[in-house]
Amino acid sequence: MAETVAERIAHVIGERIVSGELLPGTPLRQDRIAEEFEASHVPAREALQLLRAQGLATSEPRRGMRVAPLDPASIREIVEIRAALETLAFRLAAARMNAANFEKIEQALAEGEQAKTMAEWEKANRAFHRALVAPCKMPRLLSMLDDLQLANSRIIFSAARSTDLQPDSSYAHRQIVGALRRRDIHRAVNLLGAHIRGLERNVDEPGARSPHSGASKTEPGFE
CATH class of the missing domain: 1.10.10.10 (Winged helix-like DNA-binding domain superfamily/Winged helix DNA-binding domain)
Structure with missing residues (x-):
């Protein structure tokens, strides 16, 4: 259209x-x-x-x-609403995943890992999260998530400007996909929720790592 x-x-x-x-x-x-x-x-x-x-x-x-403002209260609200709605959509989408869906997910992962600029990575990041939830087949929910992802991207760019973050691969994304491929839906959903909520913590922490760093295997990483 x-x-x-x-x-x-x-x-x-x-x-x-x-x-x-x-x-x-x-x-x-x-x-x-x-x-x-x-x-x-x-x-x-x-x-x-x-x-x-x-x-x-x-x-x-x-x-x-x-x-609109981008203060701690606004960031907290965006993160919490997105975590609730995206994990809901992901739980519904997981049971419908097919080979074509996994192909789109892997393509977005590869593009994110090959990104040379924050803009390239952020575009791939949006595609990755859209691919995770698209099979839920709920247009209104997906439209709401598109708006929340846009607000989320704004937080990422703001953090990147203030801390000079650089693109990197995402261990957290690979963890989510690994659990999804094993059909461990409960773990995949929990990993996604922790990953999204990690954004607020990493924005608040001085000297935070790259929003998509794969170096730490204990932190969910920026989303």
Whole structure:
């Protein structure tokens, strides 16, 4: 299905927010957005509402629409909601996994391990987590997870800028897939939950390791 004008605008601005080009608190003015994208005010307004629904923008009284904050409370909320919903989707998806699903998972793993930049790794990371849950066949749940993964990517880029993190392979991802292939669904789901929740701890810890480091076999690693 082709993107609407509003979806295209929201996608471009969303990526700017995720990458850190637009910082928390930056005004998102409807007239300027319409002018930049050579669109009317209607799709510009709809794009802002899409960004708000994704948790990337917020509306404040007398201040208008702005880039959403990325403080410890916001990070904690994103991580906990995502952990709950993604493990639910993964548990439902695990029983439906077939050879084609595993192929997509392995492709995303390989792309992440071969990544040379944080942007390349983050794209592969999104693909990996999407492949884990796609077989659940629940469109609304998957749409919610797409929005949460976007917010999660924003946290990763923010941490990367502040600690100079570099791409690396992910031992945690391999652990999850290994348990899944053995059909040890309970362990795979628990590993995924711990992995997601590890993001909050690693962001808070000074000198945290790479968000996808495979060096430590005791930490779940960034997600």
